[in-house]
Amino acid sequence: MICWGQKQQLKRQRIKNMTEILQCLAGYRPTTVNGPAQEQKCRIVSHFQSANLKSVREVLSLPAVDVQRLTGLAHPEVHQLLTAAAHACRRHAPLSVLQLQRGECCRCESGLRLGVSCPVLDGLLRGGLPVGGITELSGQSGAGKTQLALQISLSVQYPVEHGGLGGGALYICTEDSFPIRRLQQMISEQANLRSEVPSSLIRGLRFSDHVYIEHAADLDSLQVCLSRRAPVLLAAGLVRLIVVDSVAALFRSEFQAEDWMERNKQLLTFSSMLHQLSQEFTTPVLCINQVTDVLKDHDSLGPLSSSVTPALGLAWANQVLVRLMIRRLQKTVSRGDQSSALRQLEVVFAPHLARSKCEVAVWREGVRGVAAFE
Amino acid sequence: MDTEGSFVLQRVVDIAAAVVRHFSLLAVDGEQKDTMQTFNMESILSNIFLVRCHDYVELQAELLLLPDFLRDKPRVRLLVIDSVAFPFRQHLDDLSQRTRLLQGLAQQVISMATRHNIAVVITNQMTTRLQDSQSHLVPALGEIWGHASTTRIILQWEGSQQVAAIVKSPCCIDTAIQYQITSEGFRDANQPEITLTNRR
Numbered sequence: 195m196i197c198w199g200q201k202q203q204l205k206r207q208r209i210k211n212m213t214e215i216l217q218c219l220a221g222y223r224p225t226t227v228n229g230p231a232q233e234q235k236c237r238i239v240s241h242f243q244s245a246n247l248k249s250v251r252e253v254l255s256l257p258a259v260d261v262q263r264l265t266g267l268a269h270p271e272v273h274q275l276l277t278a279a280a281h282a283c284r285r286h287a288p289l290s291v292l293q294l295q296r297g298e299c300c301r302c303e304s305g306l307r308l309g310v311s312c313p314v315l316d317g318l319l320r321g322g323l324p325v326g327g328i329t330e331l332s333g334q335s336g337a338g339k340t341q342l343a344l345q346i347s348l349s350v351q352y353p354v355e356h357g358g359l360g361g362g363a364l365y366i367c368t369e370d371s372f373p374i375r376r377l378q379q380m381i382s383e384q385a386n387l388r389s390e391v392p393s394s395l396i397r398g399l400r401f402s403d404h405v406y407i408e409h410a411a412d413l414d415s416l417q418v419c420l421s422r423r424a425p426v427l428l429a430a431g432l433v434r435l436i437v438v439d440s441v442a443a444l445f446r447s448e449f450q451a452e453d454w455m456e457r458n459k460q461l462l463t464f465s466s467m468l469h470q471l472s473q474e475f476t477t478p479v480l481c482i483n484q485v486t487d488v489l490k491d492h493d494s495l496g497p498l499s500s501s502v503t504p505a506l507g508l509a510w511a512n513q514v515l516v517r518l519m520i521r522r523l524q525k526t527v528s529r530g531d532q533s534s535a536l537r538q539l540e541v542v543f544a545p546h547l548a549r550s551k552c553e554v555a556v557w558r559e560g561v562r563g564v565a566a567f568e
Numbered sequence: 569m570d571t572e573g574s575f576v577l578q579r580v581v582d583i584a585a586a587v588v589r590h591f592s593l594l595a596v597d598g599e600q601k602d603t604m605q606t607f608n609m610e611s612i613l614s615n616i617f618l619v620r621c622h623d624y625v626e627l628q629a630e631l632l633l634l635p636d637f638l639r640d641k642p643r644v645r646l647l648v649i650d651s652v653a654f655p656f657r658q659h660l661d662d663l664s665q666r667t668r669l670l671q672g673l674a675q676q677v678i679s680m681a682t683r684h685n686i687a688v689v690i691t692n693q694m695t696t697r698l699q700d701s702q703s704h705l706v707p708a709l710g711e712i713w714g715h716a717s718t719t720r721i722i723l724q725w726e727g728s729q730q731v732a733a734i735v736k737s738p739c740c741i742d743t744a745i746q747y748q749i750t751s752e753g754f755r756d757a758n759q760p761e762i763t764l765t766n767r768r
Contacts, residue, residue, distance in 0.1 A: 254628045254629055255663075258672055280630070287636060289618055303570075397636045509695075
């Protein structure tokens with residue numbers, strides 16, 4: 195696990211300034227067409243300085259014609275400058291899928307998953323939640339979303355060989371208060387839920403110490419949480435899961451119907467912050483969402499198995515990697531002295547999963563898949 | 569070039585395995601069977617290259633470095649950008665800058681396609697546009713981006729069917745067909761070709 199100090203150092207290296215661009219240029223072979231090498235390099239450097247471009251990212255953010263206009267350089271020289279900047283900006287060269295499969299790059303797509311403490315559900319998800327990207331869980335009130343989110347906040351704390359990620363969870367509540375008693379009940383029943391894990395290991399995990407609860411009642415405090423508190427916890431390796439319960443609450447209340455453009459802009463800012471955190475720290479993000487009724491003539495995002503659809507529309511749907519929906523069924527199931535209303539957990543879309551469903555029940559020890567069908 | 573993080577190893581392996589199976593079944597004569605000796609999972613997976621771009625700056629950087637890559641690996645004949653919409657819809661408040669960047673990107677990609685003789689497939693998201701107080705699903709990134717591609721195919725749900733429609737092409741008339749996605753990838757749906765009705 196890289197420590198905070200090392201991450202800061204890496205960050206500084208990535209923020210290239212003008213000095214480093216000029217150093218990059220110095221390492222480049224000049225074109226043979228225009229005169230002596232050194233003279234040409236000096237020219238590029240002085241033109242570049244006069245353009246007042248400070249960082250590599252700034253140079254690459256402009257269309258090439260703009261860079262040409264600002265620096266007054268000829269086209270091949272601008273190309274040289276941009277290529278040098280591109281090399282500085284690049285994190286690593288393209289890798290073949292075979293290399294990825296062999297684990298030659300831990301930061302890239304490695305197939306690592308966060309298990310959810312149930313073999314049936316892990317089977318539905320082909321391993322669990324992907325570690326780079328947003329998994330969304332939506333459903334009506336009482337369907338069991340928070341139950342599953344709490345369970346995953348505990349499963350992340352197990353070591354990798356038991357489906358976890360060896361870190362805690364950052365649980366951001368935006369509406370109700372955090373269900374602390376239910377979490378404590380689930381903690382006390384972990385040995386029951388995870389009977390395949392040695393009980394000595396379970397006893398050694400201090401679950402409640404590693405669930406970091408934050409309350410964010412509005413967008414501003416959510417922004418503060420994600421931009422200041424979250425990176426510290428993630429960089430220190432204390433947290434390997436971010437839960438937002440729920441996203442809809444914040445974005446539905448703060449905007450009127452006509453403000454949908456402003457709302458979408460805020461949604462994009464929020465989701466890009468989540469993506470950045472998820473990518474930089476290879477940490478899965480679980481967002482809980484509410485549902486709205488499907489309007490007539492609603493542009494279909496897929497065959498509808500119910501009359502409700504996740505809230506926040508297409509703008510939010512485009513930010514989500516894995517979309518899951520959970521809803522209560524009319525049936526119940528019993529086991530010993532407990533009974534539970536049956537739910538259906540459905541994979542609505544995911545790049546690697548078929549549209550599939552399974553039934554789940556909510557017990558004292560947590561959420562368990564009952565049977566897989568289809 | 570993956571901008572959304574949706575390139576999942578498991579899925580690539582699934583589809584590669586399906587392709588190998590499919591062609592093994594098709595190989596009939598000696599020459600084809602010989603080809604199958606070298607057309608296996610390892611060769612397929614070693615010839616798909618992934619680069620992850622986290623924002624439009626990284627995408628620009630990778631496109632600038634692509635000609636070198638193509639020169640190093642002349643057997644690479646397909647470029648996929650999935651998706652172009654994702655990085656350009658974030659952190660870019662200045663719409664005119666976005667338009668110019670997209671135009672530059674389109675020019676770069678077209679010139680690379682011609683010079684290195686490669687095919688280019690770019691995916692885009694859909695967005696809602698309000699017109700006459702009704703909302704329509706249209707491709708994202710606006711009208712100007714619409715000019716960038718030579719061929720445009722729209723994938724949509726119509727009820728419970730998935731439909732692929734050609735809406736722009738230099739050589740094909742506008743048609744639509746049904747398809748389905750199985751564990752092996754894109755396949756025909758079990759329906760005959762349907763004619764284009766009332767699109768947009």
